[in-house]
Amino acid sequence: xxxxxxxxxxxxxxxxxxxxxxxxxxxxxxxxxxxxxxxxxxxxxxxxxxxxxxxxxxxxxxxxxxxxxxxxxxxxxxxxxxxxxxxxxxxxxxxxxxxxxxxxxxxxxxxxxxxxxxxxxxxxxxxxxxxxxxxxxxxxxxxxxxxxxxxxxxxxxxxxxxxxxxxxxxxxxxxxxxxxxxxxxxxxxxxxxxxxxxxxxxxxxxxxxxxxxxxxxxxxxxxxxxxxxxxxxxxxxxxxxxxxxxxxxxxxxxxxxxxxxx
Numbered sequence: 001x002x003x004x005x006x007x008x009x010x011x012x013x014x015x016x017x018x019x020x021x022x023x024x025x026x027x028x029x030x031x032x033x034x035x036x037x038x039x040x041x042x043x044x045x046x047x048x049x050x051x052x053x054x055x056x057x058x059x060x061x062x063x064x065x066x067x068x069x070x071x072x073x074x075x076x077x078x079x080x081x082x083x084x085x086x087x088x089x090x091x092x093x094x095x096x097x098x099x100x101x102x103x104x105x106x107x108x109x110x111x112x113x114x115x116x117x118x119x120x121x122x123x124x125x126x127x128x129x130x131x132x133x134x135x136x137x138x139x140x141x142x143x144x145x146x147x148x149x150x151x152x153x154x155x156x157x158x159x160x161x162x163x164x165x166x167x168x169x170x171x172x173x174x175x176x177x178x179x180x181x182x183x184x185x186x187x188x189x190x191x192x193x194x195x196x197x198x199x200x201x202x203x204x205x206x207x208x209x210x211x212x213x214x215x216x217x218x219x220x221x222x223x224x225x226x227x228x229x230x231x232x233x234x235x236x237x238x239x240x241x242x243x244x245x246x247x248x249x250x251x252x253x254x255x256x257x258x259x260x261x262x
Contacts, residue, residue, distance in 0.1 A: 001173055002027045003200065003262045006046050007038030007072070008234050011258035015049055017042045018258055021068040022179070022202060022235040025052060028172060031131065033059040034083070035170065035177050035200075037072030044075055046258055057083045059127070063179025063201075064167040065091030070108040077111050086127055088135060089120045090166035097159060100149035121168060134169040134191060141186035146206040146236070150182070180204045180236050186218070189226065200232045200262070205245075207238030215241060219248035232256050 007023035021038030025047070034057045037043060047054050054076060060083045062070045073085065092114075096107045119127060124135045143164075151159040162182070169188050170177045178188055178201030185203050189196070205215070222231065222245075232254045233242065246253050256262065 001029070001175065003035075003175070004050070004052065005234075005256050005258055005260040006043035006050075006052070008256065008258050010234055010255075013257075013259040016046045016258040019068075021071065023069075023072060024177070024200065025054070025057070026172075026175070026177070028130075031059055031128065032057045033061055033131075033170075033172075034076065035061050036063055036069040036179060037076055039068045039071040041072055041075035043072050044079065050259065055080050059083055059131070060085045061133075061168070061170045061177070062087040062091060063169070063177070064088070064164065064182065065094045065096050065108055066106045066180070067096075067108045068106065069179060070110075073114075074109065074111040077113070077117075083117065085114060085118045086121060086133060086168075086170075087118060088166045088168050089122060091168075092118075092120075094166050095153040096162065097151045097153060098149050099151060099159075103159075106150075130172055132171040132194065134171065134188065136165060137167065137169070137183040137187050137191055139183065139187055140190065141184050143184040143187070144182065144204040144206070145209040146204050147182055174198060175200060177201050178203070186221065189222075196226060196229045198230050198232065198262070199226075200256075202235035203233050203237045203241075205237050205241040207240045210241070212244055215244045216248055219245045219253075223249050223252060227252075230254060232262060 003026045011018045019042045023038040023043035024035040026033040150162045164182045174197035180202040234256045
């Protein structure tokens with residue numbers, strides 16, 4: 001198994017572009033799976049610079065409806081005519097907004113022909129042998145405080161707090177992809193019934209939201225509950241947050257950026 005970061009907020013390679021978005025190519029013995037598509041076509045340009053052919057991707061997994069994770073889908077569909085698109089029906093139906101800074105839409109503009117290739121997920125399921133999607137994650141643990149800025153628009157036009165029923169996680173062969181983990185990293189981990197070697201994705205722990213004490217407590221619980229699991233994060237995990245978690249988790253916690261291979 002191999003995974004390569006195609007789009008992220010950060011890069012240590014000057015030849016690769018960055019954006020506020022996330023896209024990772026996961027290659028297994030059976031499938032080539034694109035985990036989210038970033039906000040634009042940046043992931044395609046970066047893939048070309050790394051000599052990665054995205055026309056052979058057979059699945060696209062969309063973790064949630066926000067445009068920084070699904071905005072690039074329309075660009076992928078111009079170069080790939082076969083990949084099936086795994087997404088929550090709530091993600092496609094939803095109208096999503098952020099009030100961070102100012103009110104603005106973060107709703108994805110879905111391709112017009114998506115229905116021809118979409119695999120709508122209504123509940124946790126196995127898409128293909130060994131490829132598991134986790135849906136409707138219960139919120140038994142705390143959720144990221146950065147969610148306070150995020151809303152959905154109801155049928156009457158009112159802005160209501162997003163409950164992230166549109167968020168999915170994907171598991172295969174020891175690896176769990178969290179997308180942005182808006183539902184809370186511990187909540188996602190607690191409902192994953194499979195053996196975990198690697199957790200990859202954003203944690204939606206923004207700088208200056210959770211306290212140092214809250215982050216330290218979280219890091220201790222992760223280290224104690226998942227001592228044999230390695231965590232890789234970037235995108236919506238703040239630099240100060242990462243440093244605090246790293247001080248507790250040590251070699252269990254790693255950062256990734258554009259071009260990173262795991």
